[in-house]
Amino acid sequence: MKWLVPALAIAAIVVATVTLVTLTLRQPSVPTYAPTPPTPREAGAALVGPILYTVDATAPEAWQAFSFRLGSVIEAGQGDLAFRRYSIVAGLGAGIRDLGETRFDDVRAAHVWAVRTAEGRYAKLEIVGYYCPGAQPGCLTFRYVYQGDGSTRVETPPGRVSWQSTRSR
Numbered sequence: 176m177k178w179l180v181p182a183l184a185i186a187a188i189v190v191a192t193v194t195l196v197t198l199t200l201r202q203p204s205v206p207t208y209a210p211t212p213p214t215p216r217e218a219g220a221a222l223v224g225p226i227l228y229t230v231d232a233t234a235p236e237a238w239q240a241f242s243f244r245l246g247s248v249i250e251a252g253q254g255d256l257a258f259r260r261y262s263i264v265a266g267l268g269a270g271i272r273d274l275g276e277t278r279f280d281d282v283r284a285a286h287v288w289a290v291r292t293a294e295g296r297y298a299k300l301e302i303v304g305y306y307c308p309g310a311q312p313g314c315l316t317f318r319y320v321y322q323g324d325g326s327t328r329v330e331t332p333p334g335r336v337s338w339q340s341t342r343s344r
Contacts, residue, residue: 205304205306205310206303206304206306207304207306207307207308207309207310207314208227208229208304208306208307208308208314208316209229209307209308209314210229210230210231210307210314211228211229211230211247211248213247213248213249214246214247215242215245215246215247215249216245216246216247217244217245218243218244218245218246218321218323219323220323220324220325221323221324222320222321222322222323222324222328222329223243223246223320223321223322223323224298224318224319224320224321225318225319225320226246226318226319226320226321227303227316227317227318228241228246228316228317228318228319229304229314229315229316230248230258230314230315230316230317231248231307231313231314232258232259232260232313232314232315233260233307233311233312233313233314234259234260234313235259235260236259237251237259238251238252238257238258238259238264239251239257239258239259240252240253240254240255240256240257240266241254241255241256241257241258242254242255242292243255243290243292243296243298243319243321244292244294244296244321244323246321252266253266254266254293255269255290255292255293255298256269256271256290258315260312260313263315265290266293267293268292268293268294268295269290269291269292269293270289270290270291271289271290271291272289272290274289286327289327289329290319292321295325296321296322296323296324296325297321297322297326297327297329298319298320298321298322298329299319299320299329300317300318300319301317301318301319302315302316302317303316303317303318304316
C-alpha cells in the first residue's frame, strides 16, 4: 500500500506531461487565404469597399505592389503599398499612419487610420491574416475601403457589405 500513492502520483505526472507535450506539438489553427488574382479595375471617384484582398508575398526577394485606385496587385514600383514577406512599405508619394487599437468599422475619416495613396487619395486598411493555404506564411490579407474622390471620408453606408472573400480555411 505504501507504494500505491507514489505510483499514482508518478502516473499522474507522466499523463500530464504527455498531454502537455502533445498539445504543444499540435499545429495551431490559423485562418488561411488564397492569393487574390490580379484584376486591375479603375475605381474612379467612387467609394470602394470594404474589400478583402490577399497579396502573395511569399517570395523572399520580390516586392508585390498594390494600387488602391486599381484594386489589385500591379507592376512593381508603381503601387501605393508594397509587400514582401514580413515587410510593408509605402510607395512613392504615398504614406501610412498606424492608429493603434482602433476598430476598422469605427474609422470614418482617413485622419484616424489611413493610407494616403500616391495620387493623394485615401484608404483605411486592416491586416486580417498572414497565411496561405497549408499555413504557409506570406499571404498578406487585408480589408480596405478606398475613397477615390480625393476626400478623407472612408465611412461605408450602413448595411453596405461588399467583402470579396478569398478565405480558403
